[in-house]
Amino acid sequence: MEPMTGTSFIVFTALKVVVFFVLLLVFVAMSTYFERKIAGFIQNRSGPNRVGPLGLLQVMADGLKFILKEETEPGGSNKKFFFLAPVLALVPATVLFAVLPFAAPLPTRWGLMEMIVADAPVGFLYVLAIASLGVYGMVLGGWASNSKYPFLGALRGSAQMVSYEVALAMSLVPVLMLVGNVTMPEIVSAQQRFAEGTGAYGAWFILPLMVAGLIFVISGVAETGRVPFDLPEAESELVGGFHTEYSAMKFGMFFLGEYAHLITTAALITIFFLGGWDIPFWEGDNIRVLADGTVIGEPAWWKTLLTLGSFTVKSLALVLFFMWLRWTIPRFRYDQLMDLGWKVFIPLLMGYIMLMGLAIYLLDSWGIPSGLKYSAALIGLNVVLMVILVWVVDRGSIVRGATARTRRAPGTAPARTRPVAPNEAD
C-alpha cells in the first residue's frame, strides 16, 4: 500500500490536527484531576469528590472558575508581554505534539496514513527547538509582571531551563548514534524487531541506553518545572514564582501549559526510550515505512488502535510516575540544582557519549549486525555503568550541605557542618 499523497493527505492531516489537539487538551484537563486525586491518596486524603461522581466534574468547575474570575493586572506591568506570556507557556507544549508518532500507520482507501501530524524529516531537532521555547513563557511572565517575586522566579527558571536543556539534548545523542536518523518514526522503528542489520535493535532504548534514559527522565522533569525542580514556582519561597501576578484564565493557561508540558515530556520519553507505540513481545505491530515509500509489515486498523492504546498507556504511566514523584520528594536547593545539572549530568553525559560511541564503533567494526545481539552487548555495558553510577558516583559526592564546601586553609580540619547534640557521644 502506498503512503498517502495529494488532497487526501491535506484533508487527513487537518483532521489529525483537530483530533489530536482535542485529545491532548482532554488529557491535560483530566491530568489535573488525577494529580489532585493522587496527591490526596498519598497524603491520606480523598482528593476532589464533591463535584459530580467521584469529583470528575471538578475539571469543568475549575475551567468555569478560571473564565469567570476577575482578570487583574499589576500596575506598571508590560501589558503586551503580560498577555503574551501565558500563550507562550501553553503553545510550545502543545505544538510539540505535531511531530510525535502516536500509532502504527493506518491503511485507508486513499493510501497508508502515518499516525503523526507532521512527519518532518528533522522531527528530532524540531522537538529540541520547540522544547526550549517553553522557557519564554516563564521568563516573560515573570519579567512583565513588574513585581519582585515573579522576577526572581523567572530568573531561576531561565537558569534552570538553560542548564537542563543541555543535559536533555545531550542525553539524546546516544539515541541518535544508535538510530543514525532524526525522523521520529525511524526512532520508534529502531526500537522494534526487524531483520538483522536494518538498523533496528529489538529493544526499547531504556535498556541499551539506560544511563541516558535515566538522565533524560530527570532532565525532562526539570524542563517541566515540577517538583523537585519547581524552583521557578516555589510557592513556599516565592509566593507563586513567575505566575504570582496572574489570575483567571491567564493563570489557567500557565496551569494548562504545565500539564501539557508534562504530558508532552512523558510522550517524548515514551518515544525515545520506551519504544513509542511498540507493543512488547509481539511481532505483529512491527510496521515500518521506508524513505522510498515501501512498507514493511502488514498494517491494519486494529493494529493502529492497539498501538495507539500502547502509546497512551505508556505515556499515562509516565505522567502518573511524575505525579507520584511530585508528591514524594521535596524541592532542590538552588545550588544543588545547578550542581546536579552542570557538575554531574553534563560531565557524566560527555563521558557516556564517548563510551557509547566507542562501544558502537567497536560493535560495528566487529561486524555485529544491528539486532538483539547488538543491543544485548549494550545492555550488559549499561547495567555495569548503572551499578557504578548508583553505588559509586551517586554516593556522598552529590548531596552535600552548603557549609561543607566553604573554602578552608590547607591543613586545617573541615568545619563542622552541624552542631553537636548533648546526647551525642563524641
Next chain:
Amino acid sequence: MPGSVKIVVRPEASASYVRAISTGLGITLKHMVKPKKQTQQYPDEKWDLSRRLRGTHRMATHEDGRAKCVGCGLCPTVCPVNCIKLIPAEDENGERYAAVYEIDEFRCIFCGFCQEVCPVEAIHLGVHYENAEYSRERWVYDLERLTELEHPFTALWDPFDPASE
C-alpha cells in the same frame, strides 16, 4: 530530663539520591495503593459532639410555651462581654417576664456563665455550632428565636462526675 532530640547521623559517604528517592517513592506508593483516609466528609458525616460543648443558646420553656425567664437580670450582669440585652416586665398576675430578651451571638464568647447563674434554668447554651448567617443582624437572637431552637442543652459540669461520662 527535658526530652532529648533524636539525631539521625547520616554520613555524607552513604548519601545517595537514587536510593533515597526510591525509598521515598516506596513509602508514598504504600499510601497511594492503600490510602488510610483521614478525611471526614463534613456535611455528610458530622462530629460526635460532647454533651458539654458550649454552643448556640436556647431558652427553656414551660409546657404552655412561655419562656421560663423571670427577668431577674442576673445573666446580663454576669455576662463578661455584655451580649445579653434584657428588659423585664410584670404581667397582670404580678409575675415577672422578659419583655425583650436578645443575645448577640456574634459578641458571645460562649463562657456559659449565663447558664450557670440562671436561678430558674431558663437560658442554656446548646450542643450546636452551625450558626452561620449572611448578615450581622441575624446573629442577634431574640426571645422568639431562642425558644424555637431545638438542639440539646449543654450539660453543666457535674462535680460528682468530673469526666462527664
